[in-house]
Amino acid sequence: MSSPDGPRPPAGAQAPATPSASGGPARPARTAVVIPAAGRGVRLGPGAPKALRTLSGTPMLIHAVRAMAASRAVSLVVVVAPPDGAHEVKNLLDTHALPERTDYVVVPGGMTRQESVRLGLGALPEDVTTVLVHDAARPLVPVETVDAVIEAVRGGAPAVVPAVPLADTVKEVEPSAVPGDPEPVLATPVRARLRAVQTPQGFDRDTLMRAHATVTLDGEGATDDAGMVERLGEPVVVVPGHEEAFKVTRPLDLVLAEAVLARRRANDGF
Template identity: 80%
Template sequence: MIPAAGRGVRLGPGAPKALRALGGTPMLVHAVQAMSASRAVSLVVVVAPPGGAEEVRRLLEEHPLPERTDVLVVPGGDTRQESVRRGIEALPDGVDVVLVHDAARPLVPVGTVDAVIAAVQAGAPAVVPALPLADTVKEVEPRPDGGAEPVVGTPARARLRAVQTPQGFDRATLVRAHEAVAVEGEGATDDAGMVERLGAPVVVVPGHEEAFKVTRPLDLVLAEAVLARRRATDGDV
C-alpha cells in the first residue's frame, strides 16, 4: 500500500509531492514500480489525494506493471492515518502480509522490499527497514518562540536507527493497531509506532541508503543523481 494523499509542502508549491517528476516520471510511479519489482507483491493499493483518484488511475495506466501485479486506487482521507485505514479496508480477503510504503521513497531497492516481506512471513508481526545513524543526536527542550533550545540529553547512537519504508505487517496486527490506537491532530505518521503502542513486537531489518525520503529540494537533486546512475548502469529504469 502506498499512501500518496499528502501535499508535500516542503518541496514547495505545485503538484502534490507524490506527483512531482523524478527523471521525467512522477515519484508515485517510481514507488509503485519499486513495490511491483518484488515477485512477492501481487497487489499495490495506491491511496490517492482527495479528489485525485481518477487522475492517479490514468497516470498509472500510462506506466504498465508486470502482469503478476494488480493496482487498485482508492481516495485518501484528511490524515495519513485515515488514508492508511482506507487502504487497509480496500484489501481483498486472503492478503495476510501488508506493506506500507512512502510514495516519497521512490528508489527503494527490491532487496529491501523482499527482506521486509520475508521477516513478516517468518513470524514477525511488524517489520521496519532501518539504518544506523551517522550523526550524534541530541534531545532538546523545544522553544515555541524560536529561541536557542537547551540540550536535555544525548541518546546512545549505537542504539538508534533511522527508519525507512516499506514497513511490513501481519494484516491482523495492522488492523488491530488502527482500530485500537486513536491519535489526535494530524494522526499517526508511523504505523510501526502504532503497533508498538499495542505492546506487539516490532523488528528491524537492514535498510538501504537509496531508500531515502524525498522531502526537500536537495533530496530531489540527490534522487535524480541516483536515478541517472542506475540508468547508466542498468539501462532505462
C-alpha cells in the first residue's frame, strides 16, 4: 500500500549499502521498479488500454505489479499511467491487495514509452540505486527472474536483460512497401547467438538516468531501455529469462496467459 511519508524499506533481503552523502553511516541500497502502462495496446483490439485488460478477472497491470512486488528486494513500484487515467489507475491499485513491504506511486505518462519511463524515473527517491523497467503486458514473470536481474545489477553490471534462446530460425528481409507482398531475404543470422529479450530489465540508476538524458530517438522513441544504454557504450549482460515472461500482445496471448494462471492455481494455489 502507499505511504504518505514515503516508501518503506523492504522487509527481508539485505541490500548492499551505499555511502552517505553526508559522510555518515552507509545507507542500504534500494531497488524500485518503473512500469510504463500508458499505452493503448491496439493489437488487442478496441476497448480498455492493454494494461487494464483482465486475466482471470484481474487487470494485467495488477498481475504485473504483484509479480514485481513478489521480490523481497523491491521496495517501490512506480506505475506510469495514461495521462488522463492516473486517478483511475491509482484507485485500481488501492482496491487490490499488494505486499505490505512494497509501496507504489502512480504518475501520468507521456506520448511515447521513452517519455513515460523518463517520467517514472523522475518519481524515484534519491536512495534508489537499482531500477527495473518492466512491461505491464508481461504479467506472469516468475519472481526468480526478477531476483536474477536484481542480483546481476547489484553484482556490478550497469544493465541487465532477461532473455531466452530462439526456437525458430530468423531471416533478415527487405521489408515490402506493400503489406503481404513477397520480401527478399538478405541474411540468416546464426540462431545460437540470438536471444529474445524480456523484462524486467535492470539498471544501475545513474546509468539509466544518463541514457534517458542523452539518447534521443525519433518517432515512437525507445522501446528497449537496454538499447539506450548500449548507445552510451556501456556493457549490457543477459541472464536467463523464462517462458512464462511472454508479452501479452495479441488475443491468442490472452488465451495462453489464462492457461498459465489456471495451471498455477492447480499446482500452487496461486
